Amino acid sequence: MSPTEFDPRHGGSDDEVGAHVRAVADLAPLRDPRDLLGAVLAQVEQQGPVRRAAVREHPRRAGLLLSVAAAVVALVTGAALLVGGLGTAPPPAGPTLPDGYVTVGDGLALRLPDGWVDRPVDCGGRRSVFTLAGQDAAACDADAAGPSLTVTTRAEASETSGRMAPTYLLGSRRRVADPVCARGGSGACTIVAALPDHDLVLRFAWRGAPGASGASGSGWGRADVEAVLSTLRPVVLPDAAPRDAVVGSTWRLDEVSSQSFPRGSVVGGGTTSVWDGCQRWGVAYAVDSTAPVRLRSDERSVPGCRQQVDLPDVGAVSRVSVNGDEMLWWGSGGVVARLVRHVWPLGAMSDDPGPGPLVDVGSHLEIQPPLGWSARPVTCGARTVYTLGPATSATCGPTSGSPTLEVLDPGIVDLDRTRWPTEPVGALQVRRSRPSCEDGHDGDLGTCTVWAAVDGHPEVVAYTYTRSDGFWRSEGSAQKAAAIFRTFRPAGPAGVPGSTTNAFERLAPDADRALVAQRSWYLVEARDRAVPVHADNAGVVDLMGDELLVLAGCSGATYAYRPGAARPLRELLVLRDEPGCPEAPRAGSVRRVTADEREMRWYGAAGRLLARFAAATGDAATDPAVDVTSTPLGDGVGVELPTGWTTDLTRCGDGRRDHVVACDPTGDVRLRAFSSGDADDVEPWLRRDLADRDRTRARDGLHVRVRLADCTLSLPGTCTSPALVEGPGDGHRLVVEVVWTSPDAPGWDDADVRALLRTLHVVPA
Amino acid sequence: MFSSRISRGPQRNAGSSRLMAVPTTSDRVAHALDFEAYALARGRDLQRLAWSLCLDAHLAEDLAQTVLVKVYREWDRVRAARDREAYVYRILLNAWHDQTRRRSHAERATDADTLAALDRRTTDDPADRAVERLELVRHLAGLPERQRAVLVLRHVEGLADDDIAAVLDVRVGTVRSAASRATATLSRLLREESS
Numbered sequence: 001m002s003p004t005e006f007d008p009r010h011g012g013s014d015d016e017v018g019a020h021v022r023a024v025a026d027l028a029p030l031r032d033p034r035d036l037l038g039a040v041l042a043q044v045e046q047q048g049p050v051r052r053a054a055v056r057e058h059p060r061r062a063g064l065l066l067s068v069a070a071a072v073v074a075l076v077t078g079a080a081l082l083v084g085g086l087g088t089a090p091p092p093a094g095p096t097l098p099d100g101y102v103t104v105g106d107g108l109a110l111r112l113p114d115g116w117v118d119r120p121v122d123c124g125g126r127r128s129v130f131t132l133a134g135q136d137a138a139a140c141d142a143d144a145a146g147p148s149l150t151v152t153t154r155a156e157a158s159e160t161s162g163r164m165a166p167t168y169l170l171g172s173r174r175r176v177a178d179p180v181c182a183r184g185g186s187g188a189c190t191i192v193a194a195l196p197d198h199d200l201v202l203r204f205a206w207r208g209a210p211g212a213s214g215a216s217g218s219g220w221g222r223a224d225v226e227a228v229l230s231t232l233r234p235v236v237l238p239d240a241a242p243r244d245a246v247v248g249s250t251w252r253l254d255e256v257s258s259q260s261f262p263r264g265s266v267v268g269g270g271t272t273s274v275w276d277g278c279q280r281w282g283v284a285y286a287v288d289s290t291a292p293v294r295l296r297s298d299e300r301s302v303p304g305c306r307q308q309v310d311l312p313d314v315g316a317v318s319r320v321s322v323n324g325d326e327m328l329w330w331g332s333g334g335v336v337a338r339l340v341r342h343v344w345p346l347g348a349m350s351d352d353p354g355p356g357p358l359v360d361v362g363s364h365l366e367i368q369p370p371l372g373w374s375a376r377p378v379t380c381g382a383r384t385v386y387t388l389g390p391a392t393s394a395t396c397g398p399t400s401g402s403p404t405l406e407v408l409d410p411g412i413v414d415l416d417r418t419r420w421p422t423e424p425v426g427a428l429q430v431r432r433s434r435p436s437c438e439d440g441h442d443g444d445l446g447t448c449t450v451w452a453a454v455d456g457h458p459e460v461v462a463y464t465y466t467r468s469d470g471f472w473r474s475e476g477s478a479q480k481a482a483a484i485f486r487t488f489r490p491a492g493p494a495g496v497p498g499s500t501t502n503a504f505e506r507l508a509p510d511a512d513r514a515l516v517a518q519r520s521w522y523l524v525e526a527r528d529r530a531v532p533v534h535a536d537n538a539g540v541v542d543l544m545g546d547e548l549l550v551l552a553g554c555s556g557a558t559y560a561y562r563p564g565a566a567r568p569l570r571e572l573l574v575l576r577d578e579p580g581c582p583e584a585p586r587a588g589s590v591r592r593v594t595a596d597e598r599e600m601r602w603y604g605a606a607g608r609l610l611a612r613f614a615a616a617t618g619d620a621a622t623d624p625a626v627d628v629t630s631t632p633l634g635d636g637v638g639v640e641l642p643t644g645w646t647t648d649l650t651r652c653g654d655g656r657r658d659h660v661v662a663c664d665p666t667g668d669v670r671l672r673a674f675s676s677g678d679a680d681d682v683e684p685w686l687r688r689d690l691a692d693r694d695r696t697r698a699r700d701g702l703h704v705r706v707r708l709a710d711c712t713l714s715l716p717g718t719c720t721s722p723a724l725v726e727g728p729g730d731g732h733r734l735v736v737e738v739v740w741t742s743p744d745a746p747g748w749d750d751a752d753v754r755a756l757l758r759t760l761h762v763v764p765a
Numbered sequence: 766m767f768s769s770r771i772s773r774g775p776q777r778n779a780g781s782s783r784l785m786a787v788p789t790t791s792d793r794v795a796h797a798l799d800f801e802a803y804a805l806a807r808g809r810d811l812q813r814l815a816w817s818l819c820l821d822a823h824l825a826e827d828l829a830q831t832v833l834v835k836v837y838r839e840w841d842r843v844r845a846a847r848d849r850e851a852y853v854y855r856i857l858l859n860a861w862h863d864q865t866r867r868r869s870h871a872e873r874a875t876d877a878d879t880l881a882a883l884d885r886r887t888t889d890d891p892a893d894r895a896v897e898r899l900e901l902v903r904h905l906a907g908l909p910e911r912q913r914a915v916l917v918l919r920h921v922e923g924l925a926d927d928d929i930a931a932v933l934d935v936r937v938g939t940v941r942s943a944a945s946r947a948t949a950t951l952s953r954l955l956r957e958e959s960s
Contacts, residue, residue, distance in 0.1 A: 017951045018920035021817070024905050025921040028816035031826060033808030037801060040833040416831070416863075 101231075102130065104151045108200060111231035112149075113224070147206040147220040149228070179204075179222055191225045202229070359386060361407050361459050361488075368487040369405055403465040405484070415460060417453045425488050429455040432485050452485040461485070632763050633661055633673040635734040637702065637725060640759035641671075642752075659737075669740040669748050671756070698760035701728030706757055721753045725760055732762065800840045804833055811857065817917040818861050820906045828864055832857045854922075854932040858914060865910065904954045912947035915940055 101109045116130055130149040179189040193202040206220040321328050329337040359367050373386050386405040420431035430452060437448040449464045463481035594601045600613040630638035631647060644665040646652070652663035652670050663670040698704050706723035721738040738756065740748045811832060816825035835856050836843050846852040905913060911933070918924045918932065926944070930937045 014948050016955070017916070017948045020951060020955065021905065021916050021920040024820070024902050025813050025817040025917070027902065028813040028825065030809050030812050031829075033805045036808045036812070036829060036833065037804040040804060040830055040837060 101233075104200065104202070104232075108232055110228060110233070113228065116149075147204070147224070150203040150205070152201050152203070179225075189221075191222065193225075193229060204228070359405070359407070361457075361461060365454055365457050365459065366489055367405075367461065367484060368489075369484050373405065403463060403480070406462040406464070408460045408462055415451055417451070417460070420451070420453070422455070423486070425486050426490075428488050428490070430485055430488050431455065432482060435481075450481040450485075452481075452488070454488055630761065630763055631662060633671075633734060633736060633760075635732050636763050637732050637734055638761055638763040639671070639736070639756065640761070642756065645671075664740075664748070669738065672737040672739060674735040674737070698725065698758055700762035702732065702760050702762065703727045704757045704760060706753065719748075723753075723757055725757075736760070799844065800837050803836075807853075808833070811853070814854075814857060814917065814921060815861070817905075817921050818857070818910075818914060819864065820902050824864060828857070828860055831860045831864075835860065848931075851928065851932050854918065855934075858932065861914075862910075904951055907954075908947050908950060909943075912943045912950075915943040916947050916951075919944060 100111045100114075102112055103109045112130060130151070179191050181189040188205050188207055191204045193204070204225045321330065325340055327339040328335050329339075359369060359373075361367055369386065386407075387403070415433070417431050417433075420433045422429045422431050424430070431454070433449075433451040435448040435450050447464050449462050451460055451462050453460045463484060465481070598615050600615070602611040602613075629640065631641050632638045639662075641647075641662050642664070645662050646665070647662045649660055649663075651665075651667050652660050653667040659672040659674055660670050661673050702725055704723050704725050706721055719740050723736050723738075724733075725736055726733045736757070738753050808829070812825060812829040815828040815832070819825050819828055832853065836853055839856075843849055843852050905916070908916070914933065915929055918929045919926070924932070926937050926940045930940045933940065
């Protein structure tokens with residue numbers, strides 16, 4: 001049964017359910033793939049290069065990538081212009097709408113026939129009526145006069161007209177039905193049009209002759225309706241206000257049409273979303289987009305919501321302008337709403353006692369909540385929680401009553417901050433999400449959360465508040481969150497962000513760099529909790545260039561920490577998040593490092609001890625004094641093969657013998673090495689691909705970057721761990737690769753790879 | 766909903782063949798153009814699938830765009846994946862999961878109101894039947910999201926249960942169980958609809 005043949009009234013079997021599902025899928029509103037591709041590439045371009053590593057290490061290449069992306073955007077846009085026609089064209093440079101066009105709502109406009117009244121009468125609700133000129137004014141009773149067009153929302157149409165029979169659908173189901181005319185006299189004829197993807201119902205009415213099926217006594221008929229409907233086109237916002245000017249501020253709805261409204265209706269977000277004061281979405285107008293206006297409907301029946309704000313009709317806004325502290329929304333008939341810029345400084349809140357102590361956010365950022373917030377935050381897993389209230393310290397439990405400020409480890413946060421509007425705060429660009437509210441349980445109205453982040457910094461700060469205290473205070477809470485997030489400021493030594501001086505020297509003035517670099521350290525304490533020391537390199541701190549690496553001992557690096565890096569976002573890796581793995585200080589939170597022969601200490605803001613490390617002793621895997629059986633790999637580098645391994649290549653399996661230098665007793669685990677010229681072929685790719693991935697340190701100053709366990713899907717599959725070995729200086733460079741089959745070599749894993757690579761060393765000439 | 770994101774990333778073909786690849790300027794250009802061809806070829810299908818999952822025109826549009834952005838950023842891996850579409854399905858499902866998780870419960874898309882306001886049609890008018898199908902969306906939307914994902918992958922994308930299990934990172938038995946429950950639920954709703 002094809003979707004078009006599906007009859008839902010039959011119900012039934014798996015096949016019928018399948019037909020049902022396919023029928024639903026067939027209703028999908030589809031954008032032209034070229035438009036979609038253009039939007040994708042534009043978003044990619046806005047978000048920056050695909051591979052951050054490429055930006056840092058290969059700026060020319062990254063620039064080329066952006067150029068290519070931009071070129072593709074231009075190509076696609078151009079193609080859309082040529083092929084897309086009126087419906088997909090960007091806004092014209094001239095007037096808001098072509099002559100004769102009127103907005104009809106939900107991002108659509110149409111061209112009225114000559115002589116029609118282009119200023120509809122407000123008939124209450126969300127209904128607009130257009131009528132033929134010659135009448136004094138459009139009449140709210142659409143049937144009372146000659147040809148008229150009534151535009152309503154579906155909900156409105158349902159309420160006022162009862163059962164309706166939409167007969168016109170855009171897209172693949174484009175058709176116009178015959179008019180429905182009253183019987184027994186020269187009554188009204190009607191055609192009702194419904195658009196599946198739009199919240200619009202268009203009702204054409206005119207007086208017709210008895211029994212007429214189209215042309216009527218008034219000369220109006222189906223063909224005329226079809227002609228009008230064929231002019232439907234998206235509304236564009238050619239003169240939209242600068243995005244930054246709109247979304248970088250908070251706005252209050254001050255006036256809609258001729259009515260005044262209470263405070264509390266605010267505009268924010270990536271689109272000019274208007275809250276009607278009841279924590280519900282009103283309408284959303286894309287500020288910087290030529291796409292049709294979007295609608296997210298609002299629920300009016302909210303307990304405690306007494307204020308009703310009738311926002312401009314959906315799609316009625318065709319232009320947004322900002323003049324100083326005033327934002328005007330324009331419709332076809334003039335200004336439909338006026339909003340004023342709202343300044344809500346922290347100190348102005350009635351229940352705000354003033355600025356409180358600084359909160360260390362990490363990566364050289366601080367924020368400053370008001371007095372009264374807990375001075376002793378607690379670490380709850382990957383969160384650091386501050387609360388407001390009499391409690392002397394925050395708790396890790398669910399939020400109850402008091403607002404909560406959480407500094408979230410970016411490694412566990414998966415939020416698309418790129419969609420949050422940006423607001424300049426000093427030299428920082430602060431991104432802040434719109435409140436996201438969750439329903440509560442047992443009568444609790446739940447909580448709302450506002451997230452914020454600073455461009456170039458990995459951390460995300462969450463402000464969560466209950467909304468059980470009604471709209472106004474909750475809405476105020478959102479504003480308080482915004483106020484707090486406006487206190488973001490750089491922290492740490494002056495000039496740290498963007499500085500080009502050596503990060504380690506800057507951040508660890510008390511530590512002897514060589515002393516730290518020459519030793520391996522075990523994490524024995526982090527914050528207030530003791531960290532167990534595992535036998536398998538748990539908590540080893542390693543130094544790679546300017547980076548302090550904290551290896552979790554959980555088969556991988558947990559944190560790669562670059563103290564003082566100007567852009568720490570890409571320096572943090574969280575490869576494992578397993579119970580029992582030691583927790584290291586968050587990236588960027590370390591302000592000072594001290595070290596002596598036995599102990600290294602990491603301090604955070606206000607001299608707080610964040611972590612303590614003990615120098616490793618007697619660990620063969622990290623002991624620089626190598627006295628092992630060395631197997632040369634080429635380019636002056638050797639490796640210590642595990643017990644039982646062989647260099648007899650006849651025992652190393654088949655088919656993969658190129659560059660194989662050794663294998664395990666079963667032949668399933670093989671070590672390959674590319675040196676000199678061979679490495680030239682793969683080194684650029686590896687360098688780029690591994691720049692921000694896993695790193696470790698081998699012996700004799702050799703650095704290793706390794707991509708752990710890249711396996712195919714097939715069973716048994718092939719797992720590969722390529723690694724780039726280089727240093728010290730320009731002395732050595734080669735690529736080694738560990739290849740094994742799974743599950744044929746189930747005992748081999750990433751930890752083994754790392755252990756093997758750590759034995760790499762320089763072979764004396 | 767899924768208990769968590771589909772955590773196990775798609776496995777990639779790796780090894781010597783990829784090691785020997787040397788990206789060049791022309792590779793970069795090819796990267797973009799190759800992706801463009803993919804997006805143009807699969808754009809409609811992805812939108813259709815996104816719609817079938819989230820059943821909201823606006824969210825589906827966002828979801829499709831989000832997925833393609835992720836695909837672009839991971840294009841080398843997607844292209845190298847043994848089963849490219851499975852990779853993309855996983856991206857899509859994870860993005861959908863994230864979208865659902867982040868979305869405010871208070872936020873409702875227009876379509877929901879639209880559907881709620883529509884009366885059932887009883888005529889044989891094709892347009893009315895199309896509207897009727899819109900109502901059926903509600904039935905699908907009422908299913909738990911894993912069940913919905915199974916049904917969509919099975920009936921819209923035509924995946925076998927084994928493939929669905931791989932995409933969802935669950936056992937085949939779990940897929941069949943979810944499909945059975947979803948089919949039973951929808952069948953019951955359809956019977957009630959017709960009665």
